[in-house]
Amino acid sequence: MTGTPTLNAAPQPLLIVDDLSVHRGAAKILDRVKLTVEKGETLALVGESGAGKSTIATALMGLLTGAKVEGHAELEGTGDLLSLPSKQLVKLRGQRISMIFQDAGAALNPAYTVGRQLISALRRNLGLSRRDARERAIDLFSSVGINDAEARLSAFPHQLSGGMQQRVMVAIALACNPDLLLADEPTSALDVTIQAQIVRLILSQTRARGASCIFVLHDLALASQSCDRIVVLYAGQVVECGPARDVLERHRHPYTRQLKSCVLEIGRQDLEAPEGTVPSHDSMPPGCRFATRCPRALPRCAAEMPPLTPACDDRDGASDHAFACWNPE
Numbered sequence: 001m002t003g004t005p006t007l008n009a010a011p012q013p014l015l016i017v018d019d020l021s022v023h024r025g026a027a028k029i030l031d032r033v034k035l036t037v038e039k040g041e042t043l044a045l046v047g048e049s050g051a052g053k054s055t056i057a058t059a060l061m062g063l064l065t066g067a068k069v070e071g072h073a074e075l076e077g078t079g080d081l082l083s084l085p086s087k088q089l090v091k092l093r094g095q096r097i098s099m100i101f102q103d104a105g106a107a108l109n110p111a112y113t114v115g116r117q118l119i120s121a122l123r124r125n126l127g128l129s130r131r132d133a134r135e136r137a138i139d140l141f142s143s144v145g146i147n148d149a150e151a152r153l154s155a156f157p158h159q160l161s162g163g164m165q166q167r168v169m170v171a172i173a174l175a176c177n178p179d180l181l182l183a184d185e186p187t188s189a190l191d192v193t194i195q196a197q198i199v200r201l202i203l204s205q206t207r208a209r210g211a212s213c214i215f216v217l218h219d220l221a222l223a224s225q226s227c228d229r230i231v232v233l234y235a236g237q238v239v240e241c242g243p244a245r246d247v248l249e250r251h252r253h254p255y256t257r258q259l260k261s262c263v264l265e266i267g268r269q270d271l272e273a274p275e276g277t278v279p280s281h282d283s284m285p286p287g288c289r290f291a292t293r294c295p296r297a298l299p300r301c302a303a304e305m306p307p308l309t310p311a312c313d314d315r316d317g318a319s320d321h322a323f324a325c326w327n328p329e
């Protein structure tokens with residue numbers, strides 16, 4: 001028998017996104033986005049409003065409407081999510097990949113109790129009996145910190161606080177032990193005092209299940225504290241990516257520096273807002289999209305798009321830290 005070299009083979013990533021582009025009419029909302037999510041890893045997508053973070057998450061869920069999607073998103077054992085027939089995608093949602101939305105109040109159905117919404121997800125996806133699904137729903141509610149879980153099953157969404165509604169969404173998203181959780185700024189509609197609790201809850205629950213998570217965040221500091229790797233997006237493109245610590249402490253792209261100083265210096269009188277505005281999607285420059293706001297821009301930057309380049313500055317190339325800039329820091 002001929003041996004096959006599988007014993008020492010590197011584990012396959014859970015998700016490989018390759019050249020994901022999204023067009024809405026003439027506007028190119030995402031431009032050849034590449035990212036990889038390892039099994040059990042938490043990846044943060046950061047960037048200012050309009051960078052395309054939610055579009056990535058929604059495209060992976062197959063929920064984008066009115067847009068042309070190009071590229072590939074290989075989910076291990078499933079194939080390309082972007083070209084799966086919708087019947088297969090429906091089956092996959094909840095079971096292998098699930099999403100927590102920005103506003104739980106809007107995502108939950110106001111006409112049904114939260115228990116009914118969770119129990120029906122469990123019955124539909126796992127084929128549980130009504131009684132087993134109810135028991136599992138109580139366990140899930142308890143595991144996400146909902147007190148008096150059994151009684152809360154009969155609450156309607158409007159009877160719960162925003163934080164409780166988001167805990168319900170976390171329970172529903174994790175109900176069927178998905179391999180990949182997409183969390184799209186799940187705390188943006190919440191009081192600051194409970195934002196950190198919900199972020200911690202999502203990360204601890206995903207990690208406890210060995211699942212991977214793509215976390216959409218505005219806040220680079222929060223991303224670096226809570227996630228393994230970071231992808232920084234600007235105007236639909238990846239401008240820097242790598243291990244969270246490298247991106248925060250050894251950033252090379254001037255935009256990452258600006259994001260970082262916005263977070264670290266917020267509240268200071270001398271905070272320097274980036275000058276200029278993000279170019280409009282239907283008239284993007286041929287070169288770097290950040291060039292018009294960049295304090296380090298060279299003539300070349302406006303004319304030629306910089307490719308993602310390995311940073312090679314850390315741990316003998318063991319890190320996959322990379323940046324797209326002609327004049328990096």
Ligand SMILES: Nc1ncnc2c1ncn2[C@@H]1O[C@H](COP(=O)(O)OP(=O)(O)OP(=O)(O)O)[C@@H](O)[C@H]1O
Nearest residue numbers: 024029047048049050051052053054055056218281
């Ligand atoms: N349904 C839509 N129709 C038209 N344009 C859209 C639609 N959804 C998003 N866009 C545009 O796509 C771009 C990316 O939006 P997206 O919501 O993905 O950004 P984001 O980084 O998640 O921003 P935010 O942090 O504000 O949610 C924006 O310019 C937005 O205006």
